[in-house]
Amino acid sequence: MSTSVENRGQFGSKLGFVLAAAGSAVGLGNIWKFPGKAYANGGGAFLLIYILLIALIGTTVMLAEFVIGRKTQKNAIGALRELNAKYAWIGGLGVLTGFIILCYYCQVGGWTINYIVGYITESSVVYADPMAYFLDMLGVNGFPLKGAIIFPLIFLALTSFVISRGVSEGIEKLSSVLMPLLFILLVGLMIRSCTLPGASDGLAYMFNVDFSTVNFNTFLVALGQAFFSLSLGMGVMITYSSYLSKDENLVANTGIICVLDTLVALFAGFMIIPAVFATGIEPGMGGGFAFATLAGVFMAIPGGTIFGTLFYALLFFAALTSSVSIMEGTVAFLVEEKGMERKKVVLSVSVVLFVIGVFYTLSQAYMDIHGVWWSIDGIQFPILGDFMEYLTDRLLLPLGALVTTVFVGWIWGTDNAIKEATSDGKYEFKLAPIWVVMVKYVAPIAIVCILVAGMIFGMAIS
Ligand code: TRP
Numbered sequence: 001m002s003t004s005v006e007n008r009g010q011f012g013s014k015l016g017f018v019l020a021a022a023g024s025a026v027g028l029g030n031i032w033k034f035p036g037k038a039y040a041n042g043g044g045a046f047l048l049i050y051i052l053l054i055a056l057i058g059t060t061v062m063l064a065e066f067v068i069g070r071k072t073q074k075n076a077i078g079a080l081r082e083l084n085a086k087y088a089w090i091g092g093l094g095v096l097t098g099f100i101i102l103c104y105y106c107q108v109g110g111w112t113i114n115y116i117v118g119y120i121t122e123s124s125v126v127y128a129d130p131m132a133y134f135l136d137m138l139g140v141n142g143f144p145l146k147g148a149i150i151f152p153l154i155f156l157a158l159t160s161f162v163i164s165r166g167v168s169e170g171i172e173k174l175s176s177v178l179m180p181l182l183f184i185l186l187v188g189l190m191i192r193s194c195t196l197p198g199a200s201d202g203l204a205y206m207f208n209v210d211f212s213t214v215n216f217n218t219f220l221v222a223l224g225q226a227f228f229s230l231s232l233g234m235g236v237m238i239t240y241s242s243y244l245s246k247d248e249n250l251v252a253n254t255g256i257i258c259v260l261d262t263l264v265a266l267f268a269g270f271m272i273i274p275a276v277f278a279t280g281i282e283p284g285m286g287g288g289f290a291f292a293t294l295a296g297v298f299m300a301i302p303g304g305t306i307f308g309t310l311f312y313a314l315l316f317f318a319a320l321t322s323s324v325s326i327m328e329g330t331v332a333f334l335v336e337e338k339g340m341e342r343k344k345v346v347l348s349v350s351v352v353l354f355v356i357g358v359f360y361t362l363s364q365a366y367m368d369i370h371g372v373w374w375s376i377d378g379i380q381f382p383i384l385g386d387f388m389e390y391l392t393d394r395l396l397l398p399l400g401a402l403v404t405t406v407f408v409g410w411i412w413g414t415d416n417a418i419k420e421a422t423s424d425g426k427y428e429f430k431l432a433p434i435w436v437v438m439v440k441y442v443a444p445i446a447i448v449c450i451l452v453a454g455m456i457f458g459m460a461i462s
Contacts, residue, residue: 018256019175021240025261027322028108029229031315034265035272036289037225042213043205050222057446058226059258060438061401064408066250067420069241075332076235083412090403094234097396098329100388103357105323110152112316119308130295131281134288138364148361156354159323163331164346182314190271193297202274220454224393230261233397236329249427402447409440
């Protein structure tokens, strides 16, 4: 698909859009972030809250973004400007958020390449001490040339390459093969992980719903994670649905994408957390989830090294389709609104975000991390790395989602939105009255409450 204003492309097929949107949603958020958050926030209770928030708020916001995009057929800022010029800044907020996310996303994307190479060339070193291998990549034994520079640079270069050519047929087609493959592999690995000796403690942890550990912070973490995982709150889904034709059923697509994305997150949780308990590797430091722990699973399967390589290859691909979508938001804006040349935009954006991103990986090493703080000799500093995540997941994404719901519910209006959601009455939308209540009242109020309470109490906790 091309993004030039005169000749905007469209997705080639119905499946193309679902795959592209699912490709955007399914990424490091599901497989690397989600298990870590579930583990740190009490297991079962967190899962329940997460699923509830996806079902109530995630679906509501996703449909809100879809209708804006398809109605206007424009990038996030252009779309809002067309509907109501006073609100174009909402799109601008999204561009900023996306830029911050990309800084660290490309670093972790680079780690996946490091692990592909690691499993191919030195799997015995990975197996010997998985945590040490992971920390070595982050730089505890000296400057992390591979983990912070070389591999992230390769990842970023691939993202830029795809973007600068337009999100073409290629990635659509590749997704249609690789996403199902990822899904199958996840299920297989999940089964192996859950049957490892000692895994049952992990399962018990995931199924044990204990609300005594739950507080407002838990809700905010779950909400931020839900938006991150569904690619909501920064206009990416506005941009993607802007390439969509009126024949598409937006409501059905919303359901499919939310379910798929949540399943992948749950599978990843049930793949990684039992392995944490079975192997005794405490992966907390530096976000070792999906990196350090899985070595125990791969060691325990015949041909594990091959599966390991395949797993990181698929994780890499999932990350790439997501990072492309994040960058597309920023680039589409600069190209369409500012009239800049696509290749130049990509290059300059990439250079800046790479330089900032390096500090993300650097800040993971030599560390004593407590939430957002880094302490040296008892003095606490905010860590640039984790601070970026805190800022986006805990503040900017919920804020972006909030203003999107208020905009659709109160400014643009739910009548217009439903007209678009049903393709002018072509499709049935039985839950429309409920969605109206959700988008006007429930979602904005819930987001404000969780945001405010989580911010106040969350700071004290971290
Ligand atoms: N959803 C992706 C993931 O889970 C990341 C992502 C892609 C994203 N596009 C986004 C997050 C837009 C927030 C907003 O890895």
